[in-house]
Amino acid sequence: MSIATPLHLRAYRASLLHFHADPAFAEHAYCWHEDGLLLVDGDKIHAAGDYAQLAPLLAEGTNVVDYRGKLIMPGFIDTHLHFPQTDMIASPAPGLLPWLETYTFPTERQFADPAHGREVAEFFLDELLRCGTTTAMVYCTVHKESVDAFFEASEARGLRMVAGKILMDRNCPDFLADTAEGGARDSEDLIKKWHKHGRSLYAITPRFAPTSTDTQLRLAGELAQAYPDTFIQTHVSENPDECRWVQSLFPASRSYLDVYDSVGLLRQRTMLGHCIWFDERDFARMAESGAAVAVCPTSNLFLGSGLFDFEGADAASVTLSLASDVGAGTSFSMFHTMNEAYKVARMKGSYLPAARMFYLATLGAARSMRLEGSIGNFTPGLEADFIVVDLQATPLLARRSAECNNLEELLFALALLGDDRAIGATYSGGRLVHQRAGMT
Structure with missing residues (x-):
């Protein structure tokens, strides 16, 4: 895999979720990396995958923004x-x-x-x-x-x-x-x-x-x-x-x-x-x-x-x-x-299902607009629009999330209990355009 120079590459470590198909019609519709790494080059997605696989490929000195314990997904x-x-x-x-x-x-x-x-x-x-x-x-x-x-x-x-x-x-x-x-x-x-x-x-x-x-x-x-x-x-x-x-x-x-x-x-x-x-x-x-x-x-x-x-x-x-x-x-x-x-x-x-609701709000919406070649998931080359979701944003969400047994349960809890407080940060075109007070 080709990795950009440290001057341009930015790396974000967190759990990663993005979709490549509609869960209503495809058995394997999403990519989930519990410990993941999102790489951004300028305003575009460079790569997304497991931290263990991508981290050794990073050039020395690349800064990794640590969002562990949180979820990164497309905006x-x-x-x-x-x-x-x-x-x-x-x-x-x-x-x-x-x-x-x-x-x-x-x-x-x-x-x-x-x-x-x-x-x-x-x-x-x-x-x-x-x-x-x-x-x-x-x-x-x-x-x-x-x-x-x-x-x-x-x-x-x-x-x-x-x-x-x-x-x-x-x-x-x-x-x-x-x-x-x-x-x-x-x-x-x-x-x-x-x-x-x-x-x-x-x-x-x-x-x-x-x-x-x-x-x-x-x-x-x-x-x-x-x-x-x-x-x-x-x-x-x-x-x-x-x-x-x-x-x-x-x-x-x-x-x-x-x-x-x-x-x-x-x-x-x-x-x-x-x-x-x-x-x-x-x-x-x-x-x-x-x-x-x-x-x-x-x-x-x-x-x-x-x-x-x-x-x-x-x-x-x-x-x-x-x-x-x-x-x-x-x-x-x-x-x-x-x-x-x-x-x-x-x-x-x-x-x-919760997975389908998140699909309809990300890649499904991009496809409905015929913009899946620009936004909607973490395919390399797409525009780097993504959000950092804080599963500890409220006491109830934190308590319920800790009891979830699988990704579907976690997403369902987030859909039913989440609100604006669960958005820790928002990035558009690779730029931080919103950060919740107290979020680091």
């Missing part, structure tokens, strides 16, 4: 959340549509102010990193300024982020409405400015079908065709009232999903939030198109929208990921998201 990837909704998280409402009208739209109005957008973006990114999330697919507002504010803040930290300006030209307050042509023009300007600039990637972002005219959706589809390596993100089949509303607005469409499919918005790198009220044909079309689901259990439970059908999605081989959906989601923590995903699956009559 979490959150595939659906709204940075402008940070300040309205935990706002009460009887359902999705009144929640939008009462809280979301008035809050998003403030993002015409670039200074406000930048301040919220800074706090939002602080929260993500504090919770161990190194990549996210993010909704901004209708304002171009909100996208600029977000990417300026994320690029200053060297983060791999995907974001886009919301498209919304009807069924919303006048102060948030764009136009079909203006929204498409603004989106194209932002694509040219930010897509593949540094570690930034752009997502074409209709809010959801009811707030876009046929013309706006068609123009979004044309943008997606003109820029095929961009992302697409929107909401679908979240709430029964919303589904009935879409049926009345688009009577020619077979289903809510068909609205997007008919205008060219269903393809690889399309991330659809929720997908709760799908039938078999919807799931089959998702798998055929290469589009992916962002499963948002905390927001679905908070708004009473419904329970995601993991078994139905798996039967159709649909690509899945987990997402916090802040601010309808009630926590930035992917541990909390896993916790609720497990309960949603149980209430729906299925079971999510």
Whole structure:
């Protein structure tokens, strides 16, 4: 094995976990090194394996950061959340549509102010990193300024982020409405400015079908065709009232999903939030198109929208990921998201092993975004985004972890009992971007 010079190589000793397959479909889906060594060269992964095998290959004088007793794994990837909704998280409402009208739209109005957008973006990114999330697919507002504010803040930290300006030209307050042509023009300007600039990637972002005219959706589809390596993100089949509303607005469409499919918005790198009220044909079309689901259990439970059908999605081989959906989601923590995903699956009559939940929050999310060649595990050459998990972070987590008999039990305890306190440190592109107070 070739080892870089001590000037560039950094080494981290801890237990290591990363995935190379979905545990639901592969017997040997992960790599686990109880005493492991992660080697980082600049901003890329150099190697990951057993300490006993890699340590003798290190050049003399290489500094080894000692995180023994802790767990290093790839940074979490959150595939659906709204940075402008940070300040309205935990706002009460009887359902999705009144929640939008009462809280979301008035809050998003403030993002015409670039200074406000930048301040919220800074706090939002602080929260993500504090919770161990190194990549996210993010909704901004209708304002171009909100996208600029977000990417300026994320690029200053060297983060791999995907974001886009919301498209919304009807069924919303006048102060948030764009136009079909203006929204498409603004989106194209932002694509040219930010897509593949540094570690930034752009997502074409209709809010959801009811707030876009046929013309706006068609123009979004044309943008997606003109820029095929961009992302697409929107909401679908979240709430029964919303589904009935879409049926009345688009009577020619077979289903809510068909609205997007008919205008060219269903393809690889399309991330659809929720997908709760799908039938078999919807799931089959998702798998055929290469589009992916962002499963948002905390927001679905908070708004009473419904329970995601993991078994139905798996039967159709649909690509899945987990997402916090802040601010309808009630926590930035992917541990909390896993916790609720497990309960949603149980209430729906299925079971999510802990290993699969961690896969869906790391490599599974990267694959759903078609970014597995950049992030998601510790394959040499991938971007060095990783977290240090402290299994002693709380007295209860420490006590339960000490009683675990195998890796599955340990991961399950972490998913059900962990929170932001369990993230000791977060690294992005090989750089330390968050360290918990008292962590050395």
